[in-house]
Amino acid sequence: MNKPEDIKTKRDVVDHLLSHRSRHPVRENVNASAPANIALCKYWGKRNTELNLPVTDSLSLALGHLGSNISLSMGHKNDSVVLNDRELKPTDPFRVRTLDFLNLFRENQDEFHVVAQNTIPTAAGFASSASGFAALVFALDQLYQWDLDQRSLSILARLGSGSACRSVFEGLVIWHAGTSDDGMDSYAEPLGQQWPELRIGLIILSEEQKYIGSRAAMLRTVETSPLYQAWPDTVERDINEIQDAIADTNFSKVGRIAERNALTMHATMMASDPPIMYWLPDSLRTIKRVWNARDEGLDVFFTMDAGPNVKLLYEAHEQKHVLEYFPELVTTDG
Amino acid sequence: MNKPEDIKTKRDVVDHLLSHRSRHPVRENVNASAPANIALCKYWGKRNTELNLPVTDSLSLALGHLGSNISLSMGHKNDSVVLNDRELKPTDPFRVRTLDFLNLFRENQDEFHVVAQNTIPTAAGFASSASGFAALVFALDQLYQWDLDQRSLSILARLGSGSACRSVFEGLVIWHAGTSDDGMDSYAEPLGQQWPELRIGLIILSEEQKYIGSRAAMLRTVETSPLYQAWPDTVERDINEIQDAIADTNFSKVGRIAERNALTMHATMMASDPPIMYWLPDSLRTIKRVWNARDEGLDVFFTMDAGPNVKLLYEAHEQKHVLEYFPELVTTDG
Numbered sequence: 001m002n003k004p005e006d007i008k009t010k011r012d013v014v015d016h017l018l019s020h021r022s023r024h025p026v027r028e029n030v031n032a033s034a035p036a037n038i039a040l041c042k043y044w045g046k047r048n049t050e051l052n053l054p055v056t057d058s059l060s061l062a063l064g065h066l067g068s069n070i071s072l073s074m075g076h077k078n079d080s081v082v083l084n085d086r087e088l089k090p091t092d093p094f095r096v097r098t099l100d101f102l103n104l105f106r107e108n109q110d111e112f113h114v115v116a117q118n119t120i121p122t123a124a125g126f127a128s129s130a131s132g133f134a135a136l137v138f139a140l141d142q143l144y145q146w147d148l149d150q151r152s153l154s155i156l157a158r159l160g161s162g163s164a165c166r167s168v169f170e171g172l173v174i175w176h177a178g179t180s181d182d183g184m185d186s187y188a189e190p191l192g193q194q195w196p197e198l199r200i201g202l203i204i205l206s207e208e209q210k211y212i213g214s215r216a217a218m219l220r221t222v223e224t225s226p227l228y229q230a231w232p233d234t235v236e237r238d239i240n241e242i243q244d245a246i247a248d249t250n251f252s253k254v255g256r257i258a259e260r261n262a263l264t265m266h267a268t269m270m271a272s273d274p275p276i277m278y279w280l281p282d283s284l285r286t287i288k289r290v291w292n293a294r295d296e297g298l299d300v301f302f303t304m305d306a307g308p309n310v311k312l313l314y315e316a317h318e319q320k321h322v323l324e325y326f327p328e329l330v331t332t333d334g
Numbered sequence: 335m336n337k338p339e340d341i342k343t344k345r346d347v348v349d350h351l352l353s354h355r356s357r358h359p360v361r362e363n364v365n366a367s368a369p370a371n372i373a374l375c376k377y378w379g380k381r382n383t384e385l386n387l388p389v390t391d392s393l394s395l396a397l398g399h400l401g402s403n404i405s406l407s408m409g410h411k412n413d414s415v416v417l418n419d420r421e422l423k424p425t426d427p428f429r430v431r432t433l434d435f436l437n438l439f440r441e442n443q444d445e446f447h448v449v450a451q452n453t454i455p456t457a458a459g460f461a462s463s464a465s466g467f468a469a470l471v472f473a474l475d476q477l478y479q480w481d482l483d484q485r486s487l488s489i490l491a492r493l494g495s496g497s498a499c500r501s502v503f504e505g506l507v508i509w510h511a512g513t514s515d516d517g518m519d520s521y522a523e524p525l526g527q528q529w530p531e532l533r534i535g536l537i538i539l540s541e542e543q544k545y546i547g548s549r550a551a552m553l554r555t556v557e558t559s560p561l562y563q564a565w566p567d568t569v570e571r572d573i574n575e576i577q578d579a580i581a582d583t584n585f586s587k588v589g590r591i592a593e594r595n596a597l598t599m600h601a602t603m604m605a606s607d608p609p610i611m612y613w614l615p616d617s618l619r620t621i622k623r624v625w626n627a628r629d630e631g632l633d634v635f636f637t638m639d640a641g642p643n644v645k646l647l648y649e650a651h652e653q654k655h656v657l658e659y660f661p662e663l664v665t666t667d668g
Binding site for chain 2: 226228229233234237259263264266267268270275277279282283285287288
């Protein structure tokens with residue numbers, strides 16, 4: 001087992017976590033799935049880009065049946081990645097990222113065949129990479145029969161995509177930023193509180209690829225936005241307050257904190273140089289519709305990620321009314 | 335003359351500046367005018383709300399013939415304020431503010447009759463209060479024949495509305511935040527550099543009153559936005575860089591700094607609690623049109639104040655092309 005100070009690369013993390021585990025696939029074909037997740041307190045900015053270690057904690061809600069299903073098998077002649085029924089070209093960024101990740105685990109000449117099906121629009125700010133890498137880690141765990149604990153699975157998923165460490169769990173999840181350089185204290189875990197009434201619905205305004213990926217956008221924000229210096233304290237405040245609000249099942253307070261956290265994240269991006277503006281005019285129109293609905297007494301809030309789409313936060317018993325105001329809402333209750 | 339430590343209210347400032355001046359009107363009727371101004375580095379947040387002392391310096395461009403014309407006369411039976419040909423009711427906020435300001439100067443039973451004509455839309459983020467109070471101070475200076483120096487006129491205008499201290503001058507103007515409690519070092523002055531090619535045009539998206547006035551919006555930002563802590567350093571950086579860019583008549587650099595400064599100001603507002611969102615969907619659409627025009631080679635930038643409207647920054651020789659992209663542009667060249 002590596003000493004902590006020797007763990008500097010993704011490969012080091014994998015070697016450390018799998019030091020007593022088989023590196024030879026036991027099964028030939030496995031299936032796994034994981035939910036997408038939407039952060040109520042956002043992850044924005046890394047303290048370590050190699051290991052996807054975040055500057056702050058974050059807190060999310062899983063999206064139930066919306067996420068990724070992965071079929072992983074070995075022994076083909078060549079690596080292949082199929083996404084949503086389409087075989088990806090060798091240069092496709094999703095294929096490159098997927099195989100880069102799988103290369104961390106492969107120690108022989110076997111080839112990987114990945115068939116991924118997203119039940120959520122890919123790369124339009126709907127966290128499909130989170131569910132994808134979490135499902136991939138579940139699949140690897142089965143393929144090699146490692147039987148890893150959940151913390152290790154969360155850390156491995158983080159190596160694929162930061163927020164994937166949260167998609168290892170259902171429900172309300174907190175990702176601890178951690179402080180150690182090797183990231184062994186940077187993993188997600190369930191809050192331990194059930195809140196089945198809590199719902200997220202999607203307002204899909206665009207399914208186009210983002211104009212700038214979140215990795216690049218985070219980096220530019222951290223490096224150029226003068227407002228980013230205030231982000232860590234903001235998240236700390238919001239994470240503390242939202243956990244209290246969750247403990248009290250105080251929905252309005254949860255919604256208010258989630259909304260201001262999302263607006264503040266987008267605000268830090270807009271102040272980047274050049275500015276990062278994920279919003280479309282329709283995003284702003286949707287935000288104002290949410291505020292109008294709330295003025296009329298409907299308990300609905302929004303959050304937004306690195307993309308133009310808007311997610312609505314509400315309680316299950318209000319879903320009928322939310323659908324009256326937002327007939328285009330894609331609900332996510334399983 | 336008051337000692338600095340005795341100057342705490344607007345009235346104290348007036349008594350200090352007018353200590354050797356007549357408090358009795360010499361003329362019966364005077365006319366004065368002042369230009370509106372648009373900040374390229376914004377004024378957002380006060381260190382003293384009574385005296386309108388700002389947290390940071392700001393830098394603006396005057397709007398030439400767009401501004402306020404004031405006719406001020408004495409001796410009527412009752413105070414009256416006419417704005418754009420309409421006599422204002424006693425409860426009208428503009429009338430109340432105007433008379434509150436004039437009360438700082440009146441020492442006898444004479445009544446004021448104010449006829450104000452704005453050549454720029456009132457209270458939709460077009461700085462009509464800046465030109466209005468600057469013109470009013472010019473008018474008072476004539477009415478009482480004080481013959482005050484420009485610095486004193488700027489300080490008096492500041493008591494009416496912070497940014498009015500910049501409307502005392504034409505062209506490029508800097509407002510020094512100052513550090514003293516009495517605000518005697520918080521005044522505007524011309525940058526001293528002529529740049530007649532520099533132009534601001536207006537894209538008027540709404541002439542409605544703002545949904546929250548800038549005084550209240552500033553206060554809420556300072557008190558509740560976690561991002562505001564980063565604003566003073568941001569402005570200091572921008573003010574320094576834009577002055578260098580102006581000295582070099584480097585238009586693209588001036589535009590880039592002005593644009594990021596405006597976006598950063600709006601970003602600090604959006605992170606307030608409750609959020610302050612002056613943008614309409616059309617504001618965002620206009621921002622993106624500016625970015626598209628720039629991608630196509632047109633040297634045009636935007637700035638925005640506390641309202642939904644957008645101001646375009648360009649050089650005079652490009653005006654024809656800017657009008658092709660933005661036929662609705664209201665030009666401001668005198």
